[in-house]
Amino acid sequence: MNQIPNQPSNPYQTSNGGQPANALGQPPHPQQNQGDATGGLIPYKNAPALIAYYISLLSLLPILGIPFGVTSFILGIIGLKKRKANPVIKGAAHAWIGIILGGGTTVFWVALLIIIFGVAAAS
Numbered sequence: 136m137n138q139i140p141n142q143p144s145n146p147y148q149t150s151n152g153g154q155p156a157n158a159l160g161q162p163p164h165p166q167q168n169q170g171d172a173t174g175g176l177i178p179y180k181n182a183p184a185l186i187a188y189y190i191s192l193l194s195l196l197p198i199l200g201i202p203f204g205v206t207s208f209i210l211g212i213i214g215l216k217k218r219k220a221n222p223v224i225k226g227a228a229h230a231w232i233g234i235i236l237g238g239g240t241t242v243f244w245v246a247l248l249i250i251i252f253g254v255a256a257a258s
Contacts, residue, residue: 178226184214187233207237
């Protein structure tokens, strides 16, 4: 092979230290904690917050929503802790919706069951 002197054999390597480079010959930037491309609308880097949000919607189901509400409440708290540990990732709003809606529906369904059983026992 004919090689030009002082040129690396791999076109994707720079001549300084053999570090890999991109197509423009520039060394890559170190990976930093970067935000997501969706601007935080879908916090895919904060899975507990995202799952808490969707499960909190399932907690609206009558009576069956109690376990979903409890799960949503717990995952929302985990999502907030994850957001606090790494502020670059988003998901605080999803976590709060999971906590408020999940906890609220759990209290509502449990109270409704107590009232139903109380009325049934009284009659």
